[in-house]
Amino acid sequence: MSYNFDTVRDRHSTGSVKYDLRHDLLPLWVADMDFPLPDEILSAIKKRVDHGIFGYTMTGPSYWNALDSWCSREYGYHVRHSEWVTVPGVVYSLSIAIRAVTEPSDAILIEQPVYYPFSQVVKDNGRRLTVAPLCYEDGRYHRDLKAFEDAIKENNVKAFILCSPHNPVGRVWTYDELAAVAEICRRHGVTVIADEIHCDFIRPGIKFTSFATLGDEYKQKLILCTAPSKTFNLAGLQVSNIWIPNPDLRNRFKKENKANGYNEINTLGMTAAEAAYTMGKPWLEALKEYLEGNISYVKDFLAKNLPSVHLVEPEGTYLLWLDFHGTGLSNDEVKERVEKEARLWLDHGDIFGEGGELFERINIACPRSILEQAMTRLAEAFK
Numbered sequence: 001m002s003y004n005f006d007t008v009r010d011r012h013s014t015g016s017v018k019y020d021l022r023h024d025l026l027p028l029w030v031a032d033m034d035f036p037l038p039d040e041i042l043s044a045i046k047k048r049v050d051h052g053i054f055g056y057t058m059t060g061p062s063y064w065n066a067l068d069s070w071c072s073r074e075y076g077y078h079v080r081h082s083e084w085v086t087v088p089g090v091v092y093s094l095s096i097a098i099r100a101v102t103e104p105s106d107a108i109l110i111e112q113p114v115y116y117p118f119s120q121v122v123k124d125n126g127r128r129l130t131v132a133p134l135c136y137e138d139g140r141y142h143r144d145l146k147a148f149e150d151a152i153k154e155n156n157v158k159a160f161i162l163c164s165p166h167n168p169v170g171r172v173w174t175y176d177e178l179a180a181v182a183e184i185c186r187r188h189g190v191t192v193i194a195d196e197i198h199c200d201f202i203r204p205g206i207k208f209t210s211f212a213t214l215g216d217e218y219k220q221k222l223i224l225c226t227a228p229s230k231t232f233n234l235a236g237l238q239v240s241n242i243w244i245p246n247p248d249l250r251n252r253f254k255k256e257n258k259a260n261g262y263n264e265i266n267t268l269g270m271t272a273a274e275a276a277y278t279m280g281k282p283w284l285e286a287l288k289e290y291l292e293g294n295i296s297y298v299k300d301f302l303a304k305n306l307p308s309v310h311l312v313e314p315e316g317t318y319l320l321w322l323d324f325h326g327t328g329l330s331n332d333e334v335k336e337r338v339e340k341e342a343r344l345w346l347d348h349g350d351i352f353g354e355g356g357e358l359f360e361r362i363n364i365a366c367p368r369s370i371l372e373q374a375m376t377r378l379a380e381a382f383k
């Protein structure tokens with residue numbers, strides 16, 4: 001099957017957060033894609049729409065079988081329906097998880113720079129934010145395990161929110177890196193809330209390890225957050241699948257979820273997710289090849305036209321982390337040039353917290369022509 005990712009489809013006036021909030025900037029910020037679903041998934045949604053009745057909905061065996069086949073084939077673990085909870089979003093699940101496993105003013109650890117709702121959701125729930133900064137050395141990120149463990153000990157941390165693969169720095173944590181984190185958290189009784197939403201975007205030659213596969217001893221205090229929304233561009237259909245193998249923990253999560261008043265899954269979200277997990281693989285493979293081309297394009301473009309900006313080599317995700325330290329400009333000057341001169345909407349690095357200054361995050365999940373336009377504007381602004 002062949003798929004066309006080059007066609008530009010106008011997303012204005014569709015209620016798109018990416019396109020309709022501001023019309024003066026070319027938007028390559030929020031993490032959704034400018035690509036429509038393939039026919040095989042769309043036709044499943046259309047068939048459900050044609051049925052015409054959208055009453056309260058629940059998942060059944062075909063949904064869980066589709067998820068199980070996907071998870072066992074792609075990540076090496078099996079899905080037992082009874083251990084999973086469906087919720088409308090991963091950020092929603094982080095909030096529920098925080099309330100389920102911690103008390104007000106308990107400390108929760110995150111690693112910055114990181115997807116900004118992590119810190120927001122901790123603060124919004126009245127918990128204490130603790131940050132272990134990631135280390136950036138020789139153009140690459142890693143974790144200082146001693147500092148990570150010290151942060152847990154010194155702050156009496158109760159839960160850790162892991163971003164794996166990491167948005168925005170693009171790391172796909174190795175088995176050894178994750179095993180070390182898992183062991184530290186186990187030793188100190190810290191619950192791991194693992195956000196694996198980007199796990200289907202792994203670059204060639206890189207291996208993704210799911211926290212679910214690290215060993216039984218690490219499953220007792222684990223809340224694993226997954227979703228088809230990044231993989232298949234379904235964010236607007238609001239479906240996430242959360243795995244909580246420990247029954248006590250799962251019941252606490254369910255209780256908070258119920259207290260929030262959430263019950264049934266979105267009808268079209270469920271249909272789309274099942275179709276995507278069943279039939280979406282060829283499209284995803286073609287998409288990843290296209291995104292690989294976009295990454296090469298950005299790399300070549302920067303080398304030729306804007307060598308003062310360094311691309312942090314991504315191992316996964318479709319979000320690139322650009323380092324502007326080499327421009328010699330201040331953080332505010334970089335932001336101003338991106339917005340006022342390049343007229344681009346990128347996510348400024350400082351919103352991702354400590355260590356994010358002088359970086360910009362660019363979403364490359366768009367037709368090449370849009371990316372070319374964005375990179376040309378960027379080069380002109382920073383000439």
Ligand SMILES: Cc1ncc(COP(=O)(O)O)c(C=O)c1O
Binds near residue numbers: 091115197240
């Ligand atoms: C790491 C991470 N988690 C969660 C989300 C959002 O998930 P949801 O839309 O299901 O709340 C994003 C979106 O960019 C993300 O990058």
